[in-house]
C-alpha cells in the first residue's frame with residue numbers, strides 16, 4: 001500500500017454497552033447492524049438498504065465510538081479515515097485514497113467505512129472557501145467519494161458512516177437518498193447521561209474503599225455541565241494519574257476534582273461553564 005498509515009482496518013471490540021446514553025442514536029444505528037448481518041432478508045423483500053448514516057453533533061460526543069460499536073455488534077471490519085487527513089495530501093492523492101479505502105472495504109464486506117470530520121472534504125462545492133489553494137483537490141476527493149457511494153449496489157454490504165459537527169455546510173449531494181440518507185443527531189449529554197458516561201469510565205478505576213462508584217458518578221456528573229464524553233474519559237484518566245503521582249493505591253474524590261479543573265482549563269470558555 002502506498003499510504004499504509006491512512007485507513008485502518010480492524011475488528012472493533014466496542015459494543016453498544018460501551019456507549020453510554022445516546023439512546024435515540026443507538027436505536028437508529030441498530031438498523032445498520034441488522035443490514036450488515038442479514039442482508040438477504042432485505043434483498044428478498046426488495047428493500048433498498050440505506051447506504052450511509054451521518055452522525056452529526058459536537059466534538060467528543062461519541063460519534064466515532066458509536067460507529068465502532070456498530071462494527072463491533074455486527075462483528076465486521078471497520079475502515080476509518082478522517083476528512084482532515086485529505087487536506088494536506090499531494091495533488092491527486094485524495095481521490096485515490098478514497099478509491100483504495102472503498103476497494104478494501106468491499107473486498108472484506110460486510111464491512112463499515114467511517115469518515116470522521118467529513119465536513120473537511122464534504123463542504124458545499126463551488127463556493128471557494130478560504131485561501132483557494134487545494135480547493136480543486138478537495139472537490140476531486142469529494143467527487144470520488146460520491147462516485148464510490150453510488151458505485152456499490154445495496155448487495156455489497158458496505159455501510160458508510162460519517163461524523164460531522166458542521167452538518168450545515170455539507171454539500172447537498174452528500175445527503176441525497178442513496179448516500180448519507182440517514183441523519184442521526186448526537187447531542188451533548190445531559191446530567192443523567194453524564195452520570196452514565198462516568199459509570200463507563202470509572203469501571204477500570206480503583207476507587208478509595210469508602211467511595212461508591214454510583215456516588216462518584218452522580219457527584220461528578222453534577223460538577224461537569226457542558227462536558228462531553230471525551231472530557232469525561234479524560235477526567236477519569238487524569239484522576240488516576242493524579243493518584244499515581246501521589247503514589248496512592250486508590251483514587252480519591254479530590255483526584256477527580258483536581259482532574260476536572262485540569263480538563264476544564266483545557267476547554268474553550270463557554271457560558272455557564274466557568275462560573
Ligand code: ATP
Pocket residue numbers: 018019020021022058059060061062063064065066116117163164165197200228229230231233
Ligand atoms: P470528534 O467529533 O472530535 O471526532 P467524536 O464525537 O467522534 O469526536 P469520540 O471520538 O467517539 O467522539 O469520543 C472520544 C472518546 O470519548 C471515546 O473514545 C470515549 O472514550 C469517550 N466518549 C465519548 N462519548 C461517550 C459516550 N457516550 N459513552 C462513553 N464514552 C464516550
